[in-house]
Amino acid sequence: MHANDKLTIRALSEIDNLKIHGRTAAQKAPLTLFWTGSALEFNAKGSELWVEIEADYEQYEPWISILINSAQVSRQMVTAGRHWICVFRGMGADTVKNVRIVKDVQAVSGDPGHSLRVHAVKFDGEFLPVEEKPFKIEFIGDSITSGEGSIGAVAEADWIPMWFSALDNYTFKTAAALNADYRVLSQSGWGVLTSWDNNPRFNLPDYYEQVCGLLNGDKNESLGAKEAHDFSSWQPDAVVVNLGTNDNGAFHNPAWTDESTGRTRKQRLNEDGSFNEEDLGAFEAAVRGFLAKLRKNNPRAHIVWAYGMLGHSMMPAIYRAVDAYVKASGDRKVSVFQLPNMTDETVGARAHPGPLAHERTARELSGYLKSILS
Amino acid sequence: MHANDKLTIRALSEIDNLKIHGRTAAQKAPLTLFWTGSALEFNAKGSELWVEIEADYEQYEPWISILINSAQVSRQMVTAGRHWICVFRGMGADTVKNVRIVKDVQAVSGDPGHSLRVHAVKFDGEFLPVEEKPFKIEFIGDSITSGEGSIGAVAEADWIPMWFSALDNYTFKTAAALNADYRVLSQSGWGVLTSWDNNPRFNLPDYYEQVCGLLNGDKNESLGAKEAHDFSSWQPDAVVVNLGTNDNGAFHNPAWTDESTGRTRKQRLNEDGSFNEEDLGAFEAAVRGFLAKLRKNNPRAHIVWAYGMLGHSMMPAIYRAVDAYVKASGDRKVSVFQLPNMTDETVGARAHPGPLAHERTARELSGYLKSILS
Amino acid sequence: MHANDKLTIRALSEIDNLKIHGRTAAQKAPLTLFWTGSALEFNAKGSELWVEIEADYEQYEPWISILINSAQVSRQMVTAGRHWICVFRGMGADTVKNVRIVKDVQAVSGDPGHSLRVHAVKFDGEFLPVEEKPFKIEFIGDSITSGEGSIGAVAEADWIPMWFSALDNYTFKTAAALNADYRVLSQSGWGVLTSWDNNPRFNLPDYYEQVCGLLNGDKNESLGAKEAHDFSSWQPDAVVVNLGTNDNGAFHNPAWTDESTGRTRKQRLNEDGSFNEEDLGAFEAAVRGFLAKLRKNNPRAHIVWAYGMLGHSMMPAIYRAVDAYVKASGDRKVSVFQLPNMTDETVGARAHPGPLAHERTARELSGYLKSILS
Amino acid sequence: MHANDKLTIRALSEIDNLKIHGRTAAQKAPLTLFWTGSALEFNAKGSELWVEIEADYEQYEPWISILINSAQVSRQMVTAGRHWICVFRGMGADTVKNVRIVKDVQAVSGDPGHSLRVHAVKFDGEFLPVEEKPFKIEFIGDSITSGEGSIGAVAEADWIPMWFSALDNYTFKTAAALNADYRVLSQSGWGVLTSWDNNPRFNLPDYYEQVCGLLNGDKNESLGAKEAHDFSSWQPDAVVVNLGTNDNGAFHNPAWTDESTGRTRKQRLNEDGSFNEEDLGAFEAAVRGFLAKLRKNNPRAHIVWAYGMLGHSMMPAIYRAVDAYVKASGDRKVSVFQLPNMTDETVGARAHPGPLAHERTARELSGYLKSILS
Structure with a gap:
């Protein structure tokens, strides 16, 4: 594999132009996504983006979906532990990609261990502002x-x-x-x-x-x-x-x-x-x-x-x-x-x-x- | 996480009731999936199934999709390296699930490094025969x-x-x-x-x-x-x-x-x-x-x-x-x-x-x- | 035109196997269709069927639609006066056609002259019973x-x-x-x-x-x-x-x-x-x-x-x-x-x-x- | 019925702004519509329009459909003889209605008697030009x-x-x-x-x-x-x-x-x-x-x-x-x-x-x- 040596890791909490969907707690490092539909949204100008996600559960695991420019491209179970998940790679470095990473399962009251946290991203570009919807x-x-x-x-x-x-x-x-x-x-x-x-x-x-x-x-x-x-x-x-x-x-x-x-x-x-x-x-x-x-x-x-x-x-x-x-x-x-x-x-x-x-x-x-x- | 201690690892080559879709080479341990639509199919009676997949590439990574009982439930990029991917977990142990794990991208002539290999499964049940289609x-x-x-x-x-x-x-x-x-x-x-x-x-x-x-x-x-x-x-x-x-x-x-x-x-x-x-x-x-x-x-x-x-x-x-x-x-x-x-x-x-x-x-x-x- | 000399005229009131849809008055010779959706229904075994309809109005004329075997085949304005309207002709004499002739416009409270009456049919076959729906x-x-x-x-x-x-x-x-x-x-x-x-x-x-x-x-x-x-x-x-x-x-x-x-x-x-x-x-x-x-x-x-x-x-x-x-x-x-x-x-x-x-x-x-x- | 005393009869051949669809013969008074889809088209500014149509056949009768502003509103069999058929009535006199009267059945080689001819219209308004399509x-x-x-x-x-x-x-x-x-x-x-x-x-x-x-x-x-x-x-x-x-x-x-x-x-x-x-x-x-x-x-x-x-x-x-x-x-x-x-x-x-x-x-x-x- 050709390694992309332009990738740099940033804690989620250090990213200005991050838009968070769904209710969040005061603690944002890492950021917990609680509810279904809760999401991170980026306007990412760069060629390769990874996100570090940590899942935990006793019984019911979290799932995420990824949308690029509003089209769903991925849906996956997140098993227990801390994972670097690649959102995209090999894309044109100069175009802006709208990215949403969505919690695809509800908060689980019946499983006190169930959680989904986002720690950091690894990226070779810059994040641009995400507009508010009307x-x-x-x-x-x-x-x-x-x-x-x-x-x-x-x-x-x-x-x-x-x-x-x-x-x-x-x-x-x-x-x-x-x-x-x-x-x-x-x-x-x-x-x-x-x-x-x-x-x-x-x-x-x-x-x-x-x-x-x-x-x-x-x-x-x-x-x-x-x-x-x-x-x-x-x-x-x-x-x-x-x-x-x-x-x-x-x-x-x-x-x-x-x-x-x-x-x-x-x-x-x-x-x-x-x-x-x-x-x-x-x-x-x-x-x-x-x-x-x-x-x-x-x-x-x-x-x-x-x-x-x-x-x-x-x-x-x-x-x-x-x-x-x-x-x-x-x-x-x-x-x-x-x-x-x-x-x-x-x-x-x-x-x-x-x-x-x-x-x-x-x-x-x-x-x-x-x-x-x- | 509650560990499932009934899971046992089997090399793919040891599974009788595995149905392989797509052309394969003589070497089946591990099994290489070459073409788009190439797939593994199981009738899996058990509660939790994992599959060990190895991806490699210089530039163009493989993707897989997973179907359970003919419904697509997952689609994900497989990054370089050897990964245990959970296909399902927490399901009723006594029902038979038809599972297909599909290579979701074509053979890539332009990337000599591109490959997708399946090594093994981790399962707590038994595999039943998969019928031929007419x-x-x-x-x-x-x-x-x-x-x-x-x-x-x-x-x-x-x-x-x-x-x-x-x-x-x-x-x-x-x-x-x-x-x-x-x-x-x-x-x-x-x-x-x-x-x-x-x-x-x-x-x-x-x-x-x-x-x-x-x-x-x-x-x-x-x-x-x-x-x-x-x-x-x-x-x-x-x-x-x-x-x-x-x-x-x-x-x-x-x-x-x-x-x-x-x-x-x-x-x-x-x-x-x-x-x-x-x-x-x-x-x-x-x-x-x-x-x-x-x-x-x-x-x-x-x-x-x-x-x-x-x-x-x-x-x-x-x-x-x-x-x-x-x-x-x-x-x-x-x-x-x-x-x-x-x-x-x-x-x-x-x-x-x-x-x-x-x-x-x-x-x-x-x-x-x-x-x-x- | 080849005249069909087997056609015989019968007053609507003489037909046993006529099914009438919609509220009717006591007087049924001729039969008045008052409401929209009011209709005559026949199971007609014969080759040619006509119906004699009389329309009147000061301002708002009636319209009718004709369904053969539940498919709409005709829709027409009925102008003032008494008309013989051909429902079908040239059909196989031995098959039974389900026929509905439907008033296609509402009762018109604003036009005291508006009315649609059916006097008679001209047919070369026999009418079979029409079943009740459940x-x-x-x-x-x-x-x-x-x-x-x-x-x-x-x-x-x-x-x-x-x-x-x-x-x-x-x-x-x-x-x-x-x-x-x-x-x-x-x-x-x-x-x-x-x-x-x-x-x-x-x-x-x-x-x-x-x-x-x-x-x-x-x-x-x-x-x-x-x-x-x-x-x-x-x-x-x-x-x-x-x-x-x-x-x-x-x-x-x-x-x-x-x-x-x-x-x-x-x-x-x-x-x-x-x-x-x-x-x-x-x-x-x-x-x-x-x-x-x-x-x-x-x-x-x-x-x-x-x-x-x-x-x-x-x-x-x-x-x-x-x-x-x-x-x-x-x-x-x-x-x-x-x-x-x-x-x-x-x-x-x-x-x-x-x-x-x-x-x-x-x-x-x-x-x-x-x-x-x- | 309130008679509309503004209606005047005009031979079809006298109408300038008539658009004829389908091949026609030299003789246009009356006008024969030979083929399916053959049609008269008017842009009629007036409140009430009738058309005089003559049908003939030995066996297979003609049908016509009427479109007002491109919406089909009527479809009817035309029985043998010469009939005045009302196209519309009671409409606003000042709006222009695009009207098409279409032969709804093919030329019938098997019936030498089959024909559909249009003689005249009865109208209380004026006909405006109909544009050519591109x-x-x-x-x-x-x-x-x-x-x-x-x-x-x-x-x-x-x-x-x-x-x-x-x-x-x-x-x-x-x-x-x-x-x-x-x-x-x-x-x-x-x-x-x-x-x-x-x-x-x-x-x-x-x-x-x-x-x-x-x-x-x-x-x-x-x-x-x-x-x-x-x-x-x-x-x-x-x-x-x-x-x-x-x-x-x-x-x-x-x-x-x-x-x-x-x-x-x-x-x-x-x-x-x-x-x-x-x-x-x-x-x-x-x-x-x-x-x-x-x-x-x-x-x-x-x-x-x-x-x-x-x-x-x-x-x-x-x-x-x-x-x-x-x-x-x-x-x-x-x-x-x-x-x-x-x-x-x-x-x-x-x-x-x-x-x-x-x-x-x-x-x-x-x-x-x-x-x-x-």
Whole structure:
């Protein structure tokens, strides 16, 4: 191999023209990418670029994807340890390459060891400034928003990182259609009030104000996951909340037992199959509460509750809750939008929306967001 | 990380139920994958699989793609050296995964150092037999068949391995539509008679009877590239030849000079822009000669000259040559098929056919092959 | 011309195996087709078929379309007077042709002269029974449901029957996807409470229990338009209500003046552009009232309020109203479904949804209806 | 009905700004439309337009389609006799409507009575000039070019005019894509040398120099069908010949017997299924002869032999013939283009190409024509 002796190593923290996508902690040397869709972006003028990435996990490994000039060229598992990964080589030294290195799997609350850190780059050129996009969008959701099942064969059933995609994902595609920067906060199985199996701790709102508070363990704490997020640093034009699918699941799944106290928790159905009114009320209260929290932290954002890719049973309750919130608060920049349901034609792996389902959702959702952002 | 202590290392040469795609040399420990689309295929029953791959190059590095149950899940550059690459982990131990690890870039005649070798696997399960497909197809071509430009942004201009794809490729898609095994022999810039720049040595027919004879250098020789290919080991039902595009280019590009002798070589145009008859005749003779060589080695295959994705100026000459060959030989299993031309809508990187162009070609070509193979 | 001397004329009323689509009056000799999508259906075994149709109007003429074996073969204006229209000729006498002759324009409340009547057929064969489809669907709507603008160039601006289509219409396509019989009640510009220009008399609910009560004039009365509809004769499995678009328009258009009393009527906006609460309440009351009327007359139908092809501003109010109705009545077979919004790509004539918009709506809506009907 | 008393009748021959598509005879009062795709075109500024059309036939009736501003709005059978057909009514009097009234079925050589004549219009406005398009294309073909089967259900088997379409047709769509005026000469079942059933009289070349010489009977003669066509009146930029499909059929069908002499005629296959060389030579001679005739009459046109929608068995012979013609004549503006084959997905009625097959052909062919016309 011809060695490229012009390559020099720089710590990520020393690079001025680096654009970081996704919430980060104070500690940036190394830089931890927590959420799916979190990314580094460079405008790199040079012929060869490497990035030093460190992965760790007990069970669920991270994956990354690489885009050059907006085209995906690579997707790979990052196994445990510290690796120099070559982003490109042999390219014309005088052209500027827009590069994005994207975390392609969600934050993993169930694996306290899971982490992805970027230490340094090795490059033979210079980094030019990366422009801000005209819009900023924040997406909050569950497995759908994590792109679970949007890659892989329909027959796949294992819950593993390989079947998650940040790019074959309505979030990425919606942002691209709007020419927007975006961030994602998402967790498979979680809801507004409880998880699909009635665990009341597995809800997104409780952790919304931390950098990535749903992560567990000392290591994640030391990486800054539990830090308070600085909302002033990135104010979105729109917040899209795609939650409710697992809250619906809770009504149809067994009770959750708190192992420390023995107490159980269950969203109940009536005998005739309808939702128990009290429990549905608790869900609606959670929606209202989350809206208030979102508004507090994002004073000028349009908030869109976007729901419906895996059925839309909770839609009446969501509308009721939004209605009640709007009435009580006078806040008028909140709306509800129904997403197109997955079909037999658009199903992906693990009975989740496949790439075509994400494509259709992005088409409808970006049309709607265009109408409210313009 | 939880180490998986059930993993055991086996040399590739010790695995019975391994299916190898693409021509190989006698030496299989390690196994060299020469051509684009060359691949290992396993039916792997187990939870975690790694493969040990060694890459080398002076300039142009190899890339691989991984398919699990026919869905592409990974694509990555393989940098110089010997690497353990994790194919999957954390999967259900009792289900069988069909795995293909595919060389995603062509054999590189211009880089004597370029090679991709597979040494071993690390696995915690057992390999089950992989079935033969009902059909076998061999594709012979140039950059189009190498998938040059079928990945990457339209603006890309560098000639680098990153922009080559074996999967966003009409060869892969045609074979999939026909449920066929397939092999590819291809080289960017090369033709039947000469390369795009009139080099008479850069023609596919001269190397057809070797394993991968267009490679250069001692190392490739030691890997077996120059060995005679054993045609009896794999007899295709169809041979698809997609050549002529660079032979056309030769008429429109400057002469080639043999540096050792100073002699020049040029396919000439007449003053009115038409092809010089003598030079066109040389092209036709090369087509006829290649057909004879193909027939000699593939006695029962349908031979299809499939041409036209980047213009079809050579089509009359191809028809003439095929006609003359058929008349002289009495061989009736030879035909010509025009492929759909690339358009502004379907262009990819480097002014080459993009994924949509390959998709359309696969649709037309597989329809045609179905009609002659059934 | 070779005359076909086997043709015999039969009054429509004498044909046993005639299937009539759409609400009809008691008087069936001749038979009046009132609504868009209303149709005659035959299974005709014979070589030549004519139908005698009589059209009348002061201003807006009727159009018909003809389908043979579910393929549209003809679409034509029917000018004033009584015409023998040839449906087919020269066909094999022994095959059975499924024939539908469809009214291709809505009932026209603004033209008391508009009517389409069928008197007789001329045929040389026999009519065989037409099977019932497994499902029955009733659609109630406005211009969208009338297919206004789903045929014709985008530039068209005249309000004329030529731009209305019963077939390039989500109603027809949804029913086809579900293999359902269907009926349509629709009127351009009308709403649940008022028309787009605040006329409180132009609402669908007031006329729901008559055959086609929104028609005016003595002639329509004599044709039976004002008769009470016999709901027992045709009980739908689903009622799809696509209303609200014009009720939203009323908020944004000038007041309507009752010319007889001088009184005005206006759905008001607040100064900040939001809906006046009292007026929005009146809309919601109208929705609730219509649901009660629909349920009274269709005891076993799923009622789906399907809305959103031209914006979805009324959605919160619709959800509120449905919610209130469900709570008050205990009726659980009522739901709301958001339709995909028209885009620049899918717009048709007169700034209304074009064929592609109807196609997308049919895809989403039929998916939803499948899930509740099965 | 409100009568429009501003309507005045004008003979077609008195209208200056009428654009006629398709070959016509000297006699233009009334005007006979002979070929499929032949049409009247107006730029009509007024509110109401009627056209007086006279149809005749022994067996096969004519059909027409109407386009307003390039959108098809009507398609109807024209039964025997003279009819006033309303093109539009009730439109804004001050806007200009581009109107095309198109013969939607081929000239019918098998029915000496078949004719379609236009006598007059009734209008309340003025006709403005219709611009010439930048290109002119002539299409010559068989049933494919006549649009046989491009409308109607796949199951249809009767040979009747209803299943022919001039608009769901690659000719119309190719011309539209190129913004070209176009003409069609076509006849189902006919070839370059013989018809599908070996009749040597049923070939297009013999009648190419007459207005519509393939028609029979005194009446057609009196209408001018046998007149010499004045080629100077309309010189195409491209002539597209889509013939060969029936010439191939002749090899696979029984001999034709000349009833007057008892002599038979048959394109023969060899015992091994290959084409008899002598008979194939006769086909090639016919191709060469037709090219010479086309060139004589169209000195500056690109001639494209475009073939392949229903198999491409004759392609080698076509290439050979074109090659021989080019060599002998030095004529360089002749080429061959392979059209995409019909598939199970794109089949229409009567086992002929359906609308999607015509769409794909138009896409490929217009791309090719663009490259040679620009």
